[in-house]
Amino acid sequence: xxxxxxxxxxxxxxxxxxxERLASASGLSVWQARxxxxxxxxxxxxxxxxxxxxxxxxxxxxxxxxxxxxDKPFTALVESVGLTEGDLVATLVHAAGYDLYVSLTTVTAxxxxxxxxxxxxxxxxxxxxxARREDMELALHEATTNAVIHGNLGMDSMKGLSITAxxxxxxxxxxxxxxxxxxxxxxxxxxxxxxxxxxxxxxxxGSGFSAKPSGSGGAxxxxxxxxxxxxxxxEILDGGRRIRxxxxx
Amino acid sequence: xxxxxxIREQEAVVRLRGRLTFNDHAKLRALIQEMLQNKAKxxxxxxxxxEFVDSAGIGMLLIAREEMTNIDKQFVLRGAQGQVKRxxxxxxxxxxxxxxx
Numbered sequence: 001x002x003x004x005x006x007x008x009x010x011x012x013x014x015x016x017x018x019x020e021r022l023a024s025a026s027g028l029s030v031w032q033a034r035x036x037x038x039x040x041x042x043x044x045x046x047x048x049x050x051x052x053x054x055x056x057x058x059x060x061x062x063x064x065x066x067x068x069x070x071d072k073p074f075t076a077l078v079e080s081v082g083l084t085e086g087d088l089v090a091t092l093v094h095a096a097g098y099d100l101y102v103s104l105t106t107v108t109a110x111x112x113x114x115x116x117x118x119x120x121x122x123x124x125x126x127x128x129x130x131a132r133r134e135d136m137e138l139a140l141h142e143a144t145t146n147a148v149i150h151g152n153l154g155m156d157s158m159k160g161l162s163i164t165a166x167x168x169x170x171x172x173x174x175x176x177x178x179x180x181x182x183x184x185x186x187x188x189x190x191x192x193x194x195x196x197x198x199x200x201x202x203x204x205x206g207s208g209f210s211a212k213p214s215g216s217g218g219a220x221x222x223x224x225x226x227x228x229x230x231x232x233x234x235e236i237l238d239g240g241r242r243i244r245x246x247x248x249x
Numbered sequence: 250x251x252x253x254x255x256i257r258e259q260e261a262v263v264r265l266r267g268r269l270t271f272n273d274h275a276k277l278r279a280l281i282q283e284m285l286q287n288k289a290k291x292x293x294x295x296x297x298x299x300e301f302v303d304s305a306g307i308g309m310l311l312i313a314r315e316e317m318t319n320i321d322k323q324f325v326l327r328g329a330q331g332q333v334k335r336x337x338x339x340x341x342x343x344x345x346x347x348x349x350x
Contacts (some may be wrong), residue, residue, distance in 0.1 A: 005267065034328060049294055110272070131331075131332075131335075134301075134331070134332045135332075135335070137301075138301075138303065138332065138336065141270070141303055141319065142303060142304055145270075145271060145304075145305065149271065158308060158312075161312050161315040162312060162315065162316070163278065163309055163316055165312065165313065166274060166277065166278055166281075166309065167278065169274060170274040170275055170278060173271070178334075220304070220305070220308050221304075222304035222307055222308070222340055223304040225267070225339070225340070226303075226304055226336065226339060227301075229339045
Protein backbone atom coordinates (compact mmCIF):
# COMPACT_ATOMS: atom_id res chain seq x y z
CA UNK A 1 0.00 0.00 0.00
CA UNK A 2 1.46 3.36 -1.02
CA UNK A 3 2.30 5.65 1.90
CA UNK A 4 -0.28 8.38 2.51
CA UNK A 5 1.23 11.76 1.74
CA UNK A 6 0.82 13.91 4.83
CA UNK A 7 2.10 17.44 5.19
CA UNK A 8 4.78 17.99 7.84
CA UNK A 9 5.18 20.60 10.57
CA UNK A 10 8.43 22.42 11.43
CA UNK A 11 8.80 24.83 14.32
CA UNK A 12 10.90 27.97 14.79
CA UNK A 13 11.40 28.71 18.48
CA UNK A 14 8.83 26.05 19.37
CA UNK A 15 9.50 23.64 22.27
CA UNK A 16 9.44 20.00 21.10
CA UNK A 17 6.44 18.94 23.20
CA UNK A 18 4.35 21.88 21.93
CA UNK A 19 5.40 21.09 18.34
CA GLU A 20 4.32 17.46 18.71
CA ARG A 21 1.00 18.51 20.25
CA LEU A 22 0.32 20.99 17.41
CA ALA A 23 1.30 18.41 14.79
CA SER A 24 -0.97 15.80 16.29
CA ALA A 25 -3.93 18.21 16.56
CA SER A 26 -3.40 19.37 12.94
CA GLY A 27 -3.04 15.88 11.49
CA LEU A 28 0.52 16.68 10.39
CA SER A 29 3.73 14.71 10.92
CA VAL A 30 6.72 16.33 12.62
CA TRP A 31 9.22 17.33 9.94
CA GLN A 32 12.63 15.67 9.95
CA ALA A 33 15.29 17.08 7.64
CA ARG A 34 16.50 14.41 5.22
CA UNK A 35 19.84 13.06 6.43
CA UNK A 36 19.64 15.30 9.48
CA UNK A 37 20.26 14.40 13.10
CA UNK A 38 16.59 13.62 13.74
CA UNK A 39 14.57 14.37 16.86
CA UNK A 40 15.74 13.89 20.41
CA UNK A 41 13.04 11.32 21.00
CA UNK A 42 13.24 7.79 19.72
CA UNK A 43 9.65 7.60 18.42
CA UNK A 44 9.54 7.02 14.67
CA UNK A 45 8.55 9.92 12.44
CA UNK A 46 7.88 9.98 8.72
CA UNK A 47 10.66 11.49 6.60
CA UNK A 48 9.57 14.48 4.52
CA UNK A 49 8.25 13.52 1.11
CA UNK A 50 10.11 15.81 -1.32
CA UNK A 51 6.84 16.43 -3.14
CA UNK A 52 5.02 17.06 0.12
CA UNK A 53 4.31 20.24 2.00
CA UNK A 54 6.09 21.52 5.09
CA UNK A 55 4.33 24.12 7.23
CA UNK A 56 6.53 26.27 9.47
CA UNK A 57 4.98 27.49 12.73
CA UNK A 58 6.81 30.42 14.32
CA UNK A 59 6.86 31.15 18.04
CA UNK A 60 10.01 33.23 17.65
CA UNK A 61 12.57 33.52 14.87
CA UNK A 62 15.46 35.65 13.67
CA UNK A 63 15.05 37.76 10.50
CA UNK A 64 17.30 35.29 8.63
CA UNK A 65 15.16 32.32 9.66
CA UNK A 66 11.99 34.15 8.58
CA UNK A 67 13.54 35.06 5.22
CA UNK A 68 14.30 31.39 4.62
CA UNK A 69 10.79 30.47 5.75
CA UNK A 70 9.46 29.83 2.23
CA ASP A 71 12.64 28.29 0.78
CA LYS A 72 12.39 24.63 -0.22
CA PRO A 73 11.16 22.42 1.34
CA PHE A 74 9.03 24.87 3.37
CA THR A 75 5.68 25.79 1.83
CA ALA A 76 3.93 27.76 4.57
CA LEU A 77 4.85 30.23 7.29
CA VAL A 78 2.47 30.85 10.19
CA GLU A 79 3.19 33.18 13.10
CA SER A 80 1.61 31.92 16.32
CA VAL A 81 1.58 35.23 18.25
CA GLY A 82 -1.89 36.35 19.36
CA LEU A 83 -3.65 33.17 18.23
CA THR A 84 -5.41 30.76 20.57
CA GLU A 85 -4.17 27.19 20.17
CA GLY A 86 -7.48 26.29 18.51
CA ASP A 87 -7.15 29.10 15.94
CA LEU A 88 -3.50 28.23 15.37
CA VAL A 89 -4.33 24.57 14.67
CA ALA A 90 -7.10 25.62 12.24
CA THR A 91 -4.63 27.92 10.47
CA LEU A 92 -2.00 25.16 10.20
CA VAL A 93 -4.56 22.79 8.68
CA HIS A 94 -5.63 25.54 6.26
CA ALA A 95 -1.98 26.31 5.38
CA ALA A 96 -1.29 22.70 4.45
CA GLY A 97 -3.93 22.93 1.73
CA TYR A 98 -1.99 25.42 -0.40
CA ASP A 99 1.15 25.25 -2.52
CA LEU A 100 2.38 28.34 -0.65
CA TYR A 101 0.81 30.13 2.31
CA VAL A 102 1.67 32.75 4.92
CA SER A 103 -0.19 34.16 7.91
CA LEU A 104 1.86 36.93 9.50
CA THR A 105 1.35 40.03 11.61
CA THR A 106 1.59 43.33 9.73
CA VAL A 107 4.91 44.25 11.34
CA THR A 108 6.56 40.94 10.41
CA ALA A 109 5.16 40.98 6.87
CA UNK A 110 6.51 44.50 6.39
CA UNK A 111 10.02 43.55 7.57
CA UNK A 112 10.20 40.42 5.45
CA UNK A 113 10.00 41.75 1.83
CA UNK A 114 7.16 39.28 1.53
CA UNK A 115 6.41 39.86 -2.18
CA UNK A 116 10.03 39.10 -3.05
CA UNK A 117 9.98 35.85 -1.00
CA UNK A 118 6.71 34.67 -2.54
CA UNK A 119 7.63 35.52 -6.14
CA UNK A 120 10.96 33.74 -5.65
CA UNK A 121 9.22 30.69 -4.16
CA UNK A 122 6.76 30.54 -7.08
CA UNK A 123 9.64 30.84 -9.58
CA UNK A 124 11.41 27.89 -7.91
CA UNK A 125 8.36 25.75 -8.49
CA UNK A 126 7.45 27.11 -11.95
CA UNK A 127 10.56 28.48 -13.73
CA UNK A 128 10.02 31.75 -15.57
CA UNK A 129 12.01 34.57 -17.15
CA UNK A 130 13.50 37.01 -14.61
CA ALA A 131 11.51 39.94 -16.05
CA ARG A 132 8.31 37.93 -15.50
CA ARG A 133 9.34 37.12 -11.91
CA GLU A 134 10.03 40.83 -11.30
CA ASP A 135 6.63 41.82 -12.68
CA MET A 136 4.87 39.23 -10.52
CA GLU A 137 6.83 40.47 -7.49
CA LEU A 138 5.62 44.02 -8.20
CA ALA A 139 1.97 42.93 -8.46
CA LEU A 140 2.30 40.96 -5.19
CA HIS A 141 4.08 43.93 -3.58
CA GLU A 142 1.25 46.31 -4.58
CA ALA A 143 -1.35 43.87 -3.23
CA THR A 144 0.44 43.33 0.10
CA THR A 145 1.15 47.06 0.44
CA ASN A 146 -2.56 47.84 -0.04
CA ALA A 147 -3.41 45.17 2.54
CA VAL A 148 -0.89 46.62 5.02
CA ILE A 149 -1.46 50.35 4.54
CA HIS A 150 -5.14 50.68 3.63
CA GLY A 151 -6.32 47.40 5.12
CA ASN A 152 -4.62 46.61 8.43
CA LEU A 153 -3.28 50.08 9.24
CA GLY A 154 -6.49 51.77 8.05
CA MET A 155 -4.68 54.65 6.36
CA ASP A 156 -5.96 56.76 3.49
CA SER A 157 -3.98 57.41 0.33
CA MET A 158 -1.78 60.51 0.17
CA LYS A 159 -4.01 63.43 -0.75
CA GLY A 160 -2.45 65.95 -3.08
CA LEU A 161 1.03 66.31 -4.49
CA SER A 162 2.90 68.06 -1.70
CA ILE A 163 5.46 67.62 1.02
CA THR A 164 2.62 68.19 3.50
CA ALA A 165 0.86 65.07 2.20
CA UNK A 166 4.11 63.11 2.40
CA UNK A 167 4.75 64.32 5.97
CA UNK A 168 1.26 63.31 7.07
CA UNK A 169 1.66 59.87 5.51
CA UNK A 170 5.07 59.46 7.14
CA UNK A 171 3.75 60.38 10.59
CA UNK A 172 0.67 58.16 10.36
CA UNK A 173 2.62 55.17 9.06
CA UNK A 174 5.22 55.38 11.82
CA UNK A 175 2.55 55.79 14.50
CA UNK A 176 0.38 52.91 13.31
CA UNK A 177 3.24 50.44 12.78
CA UNK A 178 4.11 50.91 16.46
CA UNK A 179 0.49 50.73 17.69
CA UNK A 180 -0.20 47.11 18.72
CA UNK A 181 -3.90 47.44 17.91
CA UNK A 182 -2.98 47.87 14.23
CA UNK A 183 0.41 46.20 14.02
CA UNK A 184 -0.83 42.82 15.25
CA UNK A 185 -3.52 42.54 12.53
CA UNK A 186 -2.73 39.75 10.13
CA UNK A 187 -1.85 39.51 6.48
CA UNK A 188 -2.65 36.24 4.71
CA UNK A 189 -1.31 35.15 1.34
CA UNK A 190 -2.47 31.88 -0.30
CA UNK A 191 -0.98 30.49 -3.52
CA UNK A 192 -2.18 27.69 -5.80
CA UNK A 193 0.11 26.70 -8.67
CA UNK A 194 -1.17 24.75 -11.68
CA UNK A 195 -0.04 23.99 -15.24
CA UNK A 196 -1.32 27.30 -16.57
CA UNK A 197 -0.11 29.59 -13.85
CA UNK A 198 -0.60 30.74 -10.29
CA UNK A 199 -3.60 32.04 -8.34
CA UNK A 200 -2.64 34.29 -5.44
CA UNK A 201 -4.97 35.69 -2.79
CA UNK A 202 -3.96 38.45 -0.37
CA UNK A 203 -6.25 39.14 2.58
CA UNK A 204 -6.16 41.63 5.46
CA UNK A 205 -8.11 42.23 8.68
CA GLY A 206 -9.04 45.85 7.99
CA SER A 207 -12.50 47.29 7.54
CA GLY A 208 -12.58 46.89 3.77
CA PHE A 209 -12.50 49.51 1.02
CA SER A 210 -14.07 50.28 -2.30
CA ALA A 211 -11.65 50.75 -5.18
CA LYS A 212 -11.77 54.34 -6.30
CA PRO A 213 -11.01 55.01 -9.93
CA SER A 214 -7.31 55.86 -10.15
CA GLY A 215 -7.26 59.61 -10.64
CA SER A 216 -4.77 61.10 -13.02
CA GLY A 217 -1.95 63.01 -11.45
CA GLY A 218 -2.42 62.17 -7.76
CA ALA A 219 0.31 60.73 -5.56
CA UNK A 220 -1.64 57.54 -4.94
CA UNK A 221 -3.96 55.11 -6.65
CA UNK A 222 -1.66 53.45 -9.16
CA UNK A 223 -1.35 50.14 -7.30
CA UNK A 224 -4.38 48.46 -8.87
CA UNK A 225 -3.39 49.90 -12.26
CA UNK A 226 -0.04 48.10 -12.00
CA UNK A 227 -1.72 44.88 -10.86
CA UNK A 228 -4.11 45.10 -13.83
CA UNK A 229 -1.19 45.54 -16.24
CA UNK A 230 0.66 42.50 -14.88
CA UNK A 231 -1.93 39.92 -13.77
CA UNK A 232 -4.08 38.05 -16.26
CA UNK A 233 -7.07 39.04 -14.10
CA UNK A 234 -7.98 40.08 -10.57
CA GLU A 235 -11.06 40.30 -8.34
CA ILE A 236 -11.70 42.22 -5.13
CA LEU A 237 -13.62 40.14 -2.57
CA ASP A 238 -14.81 40.21 1.04
CA GLY A 239 -15.85 43.86 0.96
CA GLY A 240 -12.38 44.91 -0.17
CA ARG A 241 -10.41 42.84 2.33
CA ARG A 242 -9.20 40.29 -0.21
CA ILE A 243 -7.75 40.38 -3.69
CA ARG A 244 -7.47 37.31 -5.88
CA UNK A 245 -4.99 37.58 -8.75
CA UNK A 246 -4.38 35.14 -11.58
CA UNK A 247 -0.94 35.02 -13.24
CA UNK A 248 -0.40 33.15 -16.48
CA UNK A 249 2.96 31.40 -16.45
CA UNK B 250 16.98 53.07 -0.81
CA UNK B 251 20.23 55.08 -0.60
CA UNK B 252 21.13 58.30 -2.37
CA UNK B 253 24.13 60.52 -3.05
CA UNK B 254 23.82 64.11 -4.27
CA UNK B 255 26.42 65.83 -6.44
CA ILE B 256 25.80 69.57 -6.65
CA ARG B 257 27.33 71.69 -9.40
CA GLU B 258 26.52 75.23 -10.45
CA GLN B 259 23.86 74.56 -13.07
CA GLU B 260 22.84 71.03 -12.18
CA ALA B 261 22.49 68.76 -9.17
CA VAL B 262 22.62 65.01 -9.82
CA VAL B 263 21.08 62.65 -7.29
CA ARG B 264 22.02 58.98 -7.68
CA LEU B 265 19.46 56.56 -6.22
CA ARG B 266 20.49 53.03 -5.32
CA GLY B 267 18.51 49.96 -4.20
CA ARG B 268 14.71 49.80 -3.93
CA LEU B 269 12.26 52.72 -3.67
CA THR B 270 9.03 51.79 -1.85
CA PHE B 271 6.58 53.31 0.64
CA ASN B 272 8.98 52.41 3.46
CA ASP B 273 11.42 55.07 2.16
CA HIS B 274 9.09 57.98 2.96
CA ALA B 275 11.48 59.61 5.47
CA LYS B 276 14.48 59.40 3.12
CA LEU B 277 12.49 60.85 0.23
CA ARG B 278 11.40 63.70 2.47
CA ALA B 279 15.04 64.46 3.32
CA LEU B 280 16.05 64.18 -0.33
CA ILE B 281 13.33 66.59 -1.49
CA GLN B 282 14.54 69.05 1.14
CA GLU B 283 18.13 68.85 -0.17
CA MET B 284 16.93 69.32 -3.73
CA LEU B 285 14.86 72.37 -2.77
CA GLN B 286 17.70 73.99 -0.86
CA ASN B 287 20.61 73.60 -3.30
CA LYS B 288 21.11 76.48 -5.75
CA ALA B 289 21.17 74.51 -9.01
CA LYS B 290 18.25 75.16 -11.35
CA UNK B 291 18.26 71.65 -12.82
CA UNK B 292 17.71 68.62 -10.57
CA UNK B 293 18.48 65.25 -12.18
CA UNK B 294 17.53 61.94 -10.57
CA UNK B 295 19.84 59.23 -11.88
CA UNK B 296 17.93 55.94 -11.64
CA UNK B 297 20.50 53.66 -13.30
CA UNK B 298 21.22 51.88 -9.99
CA UNK B 299 17.63 51.73 -8.82
CA GLU B 300 16.46 48.10 -8.93
CA PHE B 301 12.80 48.38 -7.97
CA VAL B 302 10.09 51.05 -7.61
CA ASP B 303 6.48 50.64 -6.46
CA SER B 304 3.40 52.86 -6.94
CA ALA B 305 4.17 54.73 -3.70
CA GLY B 306 7.68 55.42 -5.02
CA ILE B 307 6.13 56.82 -8.22
CA GLY B 308 3.85 59.01 -6.09
CA MET B 309 6.83 60.35 -4.14
CA LEU B 310 8.70 61.14 -7.38
CA LEU B 311 5.62 63.10 -8.51
CA ILE B 312 5.63 65.02 -5.23
CA ALA B 313 9.32 65.83 -5.75
CA ARG B 314 8.58 67.11 -9.25
CA GLU B 315 5.65 69.23 -8.01
CA GLU B 316 7.75 70.84 -5.30
CA MET B 317 10.55 71.63 -7.80
CA THR B 318 8.08 73.11 -10.27
CA ASN B 319 6.67 75.35 -7.54
CA ILE B 320 10.03 77.12 -7.24
CA ASP B 321 10.82 77.03 -10.97
CA LYS B 322 13.37 74.25 -10.86
CA GLN B 323 13.71 71.69 -13.64
CA PHE B 324 13.18 68.06 -12.61
CA VAL B 325 14.45 65.17 -14.77
CA LEU B 326 14.55 61.37 -14.41
CA ARG B 327 17.48 59.71 -16.16
CA GLY B 328 18.83 56.21 -16.80
CA ALA B 329 15.88 54.04 -15.72
CA GLN B 330 16.32 50.41 -16.72
CA GLY B 331 14.69 47.02 -16.17
CA GLN B 332 11.75 46.88 -13.75
CA VAL B 333 11.94 50.64 -13.04
CA LYS B 334 11.79 51.52 -16.73
CA ARG B 335 8.77 49.23 -17.21
CA UNK B 336 6.91 50.80 -14.27
CA UNK B 337 7.55 54.37 -15.47
CA UNK B 338 6.18 53.30 -18.84
CA UNK B 339 3.03 51.58 -17.48
CA UNK B 340 2.31 54.56 -15.20
CA UNK B 341 2.78 56.83 -18.25
CA UNK B 342 4.99 59.07 -16.20
CA UNK B 343 6.64 60.45 -19.33
CA UNK B 344 3.51 62.54 -19.85
CA UNK B 345 4.10 64.36 -16.56
CA UNK B 346 7.84 64.20 -15.89
CA UNK B 347 10.77 64.78 -18.20
CA UNK B 348 12.46 61.37 -18.70
CA UNK B 349 15.87 60.94 -20.33
CA UNK B 350 17.64 57.71 -21.33
